[in-house]
C-alpha cells in the first residue's frame with residue numbers, strides 16, 4: 001500500500017534530492033505521473049487539493065491512488081494538499097492518506113500555531129504526518145494586486161516547528177501558484193532556505209514551483225490558448241533550492257498546461273473524432289513527459 005510520506009522525505013532529505021509532489025484531479029493525470037515515476041524508478045507523492053476533492057470526490061481519488069500503490073513497486077504516498085477545512089482533513093486521516101497539509105498560513109502566527117497543533121495531534125494519533133506552512137505562497141492575483149510576499153522568517157520557522165510538532169514545513173521564498181509567477185526575472189530568496197535549513201530539522205517544501213515551460217506554452221498558444229505574460233521558476237533555481245535544502249517540490253501548473261495543450265491539439269487535429277479516449281490519451285502522454293522532466297530535474301530518478 002502507500003509508503004509513509006515521512007519515510008520517503010526523510011530518505012530524500014538525508015541523500016540531498018527532492019521528491020516530486022504531483023497534483024492529481026482525474027485518472028489520466030494520475031496515470032501519467034505514476035507511469036513517469038515507474039519508468040524512472042522514482043518515489044512519488046500524489047496530492048489532492050480540496051478543489052480536486054470537490055471535483056472528483058475524495059473516495060474516487062483515494063481509490064485511484066490505492067490501485068497505483070498496490071500495482072507498482074515504487075514508493076507512492078497520498079497527500080492532502082492545502083487542507084483548510086478541518087472536516088476534509090479529518091476525512092483524509094480517517095480514509096488512510098499518508099499525510100495531510102494544514103494550510104493556516106493566512107492566519108497570524110499564534111493562530112497558525114494553534115490550528116497546526118490541533119491537526120498534528122489528530123494526525124499523529126493515526127501515524128499520519130503533517131505538512132504546515134509559514135509565510136505567504138500567493139496565487140497570481142496576490143502578486144499582481146498587492147505585490148506583497150511575506151517571506152518565511154527563519155527564527156519564527158524554528159519556533160513554529162518546535163511548537164507545532166509538524167513533520168514538514170512549506171516555506172515562502174517568493175514563489176506563487178499558477179502560471180503568472182514573476183514579472184520578468186525570477187526573484188527567489190534562496191538565502192532564506194539556507195537559513196531555515198540550518199535552524200530546522202524537518203524536510204522543507206517548495207510550493208508554486210512549476211517551470212511553465214516555454215515549449216508547452218507555445219504549443220498551447222498554437223492551438224488557441226490565451227496565455228500572455230506567463231513565467232515560471234527556472235530549472236536552475238529549482239536545482240539551487242534543492243542544494244540549499246528543499247526536499248519536496250510541488251508541481252501542478254506544468255501538468256495543467258501540458259494537459260491543456262494536448263487536448264487542444266487532439267480536438268483540432270481530428271474534428272470528426274468524438275472518442276474521449278483519443279482526446280485524453282494524448283493528454284496522459286503529455287503529463288507523463290512533463291513528470292519525467294520534473295523527476296529528472298529533482299534528481300529523484302533511480303531513488304525508488
Ligand code: G3H
Nearest residue numbers: 023049051052082177252
Ligand atoms: O496549490 C494549488 C494547487 O495547484 C491546487 O490548485 O486548488 O485549483 O486544485 P486547486
Ligand code: 13P
Nearest residue numbers: 178207208209210252253
Ligand atoms: P504550481 O502552481 O507552481 O504548479 O504549484 C503547485 C503547488 O504548489 C501545489 O501545492
Ligand code: ZN
Nearest residue numbers: 177207208250
Ligand atoms: Zn501549493
